[in-house]
Amino acid sequence: MGCCYNTSNVVTISNTNPAVTAITEYEFIEKVISTIPLSQRDLIRRIPSHYFLTAYAFYKNAQDLLKHERFEEAELACNNAVDMLLQYLHPTHYIFQKILEIYTDSCLRREHFAKALCSTFTCILIHSEISSVDRASLSARENFRIIEYYFRMGAIYKNMNDMKNALKYMLQARQMISSWPQVEEIINFTQIIDDNIRDLREPKLTIQPVHPRPDESDIDFSRRFTLEMAQFNAQRGTLQFDVSEFTRLPLKSTEYLITPTILKKVYKCLYNELSKNGLMARVARLAIESQLIAAQIKNSIPELKQNSLLTPMLIEAALTIIIDRQDEYCQKLKRELRFEIFYTDFSNFHQNGVRVFIIRYVKSGDD
Structure with a gap:
């Protein structure tokens, strides 16, 4: 399995670009492997030249088939190239990354997300096997691919509605890209990652x-x-909260856990949210009233959402006390913001017994 280069021209290989037919097989192979890590190039050189170039022709054919949207044929060509090269190379050899990129693009175009996920993860494994010395010899473009792979993993998981893993890979991509020079291309890609992270968090x-x-x-x-x-x-x-909140029933005993501090905190958060014309306020104004369970209220108000001690049960109990008392808290909401708050355990949109809070906008004669 030594070097088997000969002086025949690459024109003998099918689907070869005519622009390179004037160079020898040796020169062509050297050009192909110039983008892979230095330590892995000799492994390619040891493959019989015609055998390698046939595998390479499958790869080039896959590129052309993908351009013409012949996806199944493109994936088959990729598989043929991989099968041939696996006879001589370890599965983590860098050259497989090039083939898998074509395969992944084809799978994504067909929305075969499970296959695309597997091939992209394999690319990450291949890239992680590169030594620091080899990494230094690669171009910036080649080194940047690992960030693109993590971003792609996040995007695929997002398409598969697995938001937890989608966010995990997006955050890893964000961490990696933060160490790169802030040139325009990097800044733009960083913004795309940030937009996805924000979307996944909300x-x-x-x-x-x-x-x-x-x-x-x-x-x-x-x-x-x-x-x-x-x-x-x-x-x-x-x-963004436990689905059991939609069937959980209120407990009167929870109200005994509510301190004046908790009562004031819950009211203040609600007041601030309504005064800032937040989502609850906009919905209430548009539809006259807004109906929410306690978990939805907690999730809608950032200050409550970030406070892990104020559970939906405690928020529910605090709001129940405020409403039952009809004290200055309720009066201030109506007087200053023109909102009334009620609750019912018999909503038309929830199971009987589930406590639902109704935030109602009080129209004036000028509305």
């Missing part, structure tokens, strides 16, 4: 079709719709 709920059942009342359908939407998003990681 995931948007997904709607799935829910149809009425025979003889199901409108209220029963509305209640089932709310619960099924919550369960659907919980399974996909887009619900």
Whole structure:
């Protein structure tokens, strides 16, 4: 399996670019391997030249097939190239990374996310095997690929609705890119990563079709719709609190845990959110009223969301006390912000017994 170069021209290899037909196989192979780590080049040189160039022709053919959107054929060509080279090379050889990039692009175009995930992860493993000496010999573009792979893993997981892993890989990509020089291209890509991280940290709920059942009342359908939407998003990681909150019933005993400090804190957070015209306020103004369980209120107000000690149960109990007392807290909300707050355990959108808070906008004669 020694060096088997000869002086025949590359024109003998199918699908070869005519621009390189004037150079020898040896020169062409040297050009191909010039972008891979130095320590791995001799392993390519030991492969019989015609054998390697045939595998390379499969790779080039895969590129052309991908351009023409012949995805299955492109993936088959990639598999053929990999199968041939595996006869001589370890699976973590850098050259497989080039082939897997074509394979991954094809899989993504067909939305075969599981395959794309596997091939991208393999690229990460290949890149992680590169020594520091070899890494120094690679171009900046080649070294930057590892960041792109982590970003791609995050994007694929996002498409698969696995938000936890999507965020994990996006954060790793963000950490890696922070050490790169802040030139325009890096700044732009950093912004894309940051946008994805922000989106993943505040995931948007997904709607799935829910149809009425025979003889199901409108209220029963509305209640089932709310619960099924919550369960659907919980399974996909887009619900930011425990789905059991949609069926949890209030306990009177929790109210005895509420101190004046907790009461004031919960009210202040609610007041500030409504005064800043936050989402709850905008919804209430648009629809006259907004109906939320305690977990949704906690999740909608950043200060409450960041306070792990104030659980939905405690927030629920505090708001219940405020409403039952109808004291200066409620009066101030109505007088200064024109909002009233109530609660019901018999909402048309939740199971009976679940406590739902109603924030109602009080219109003036000028509205």
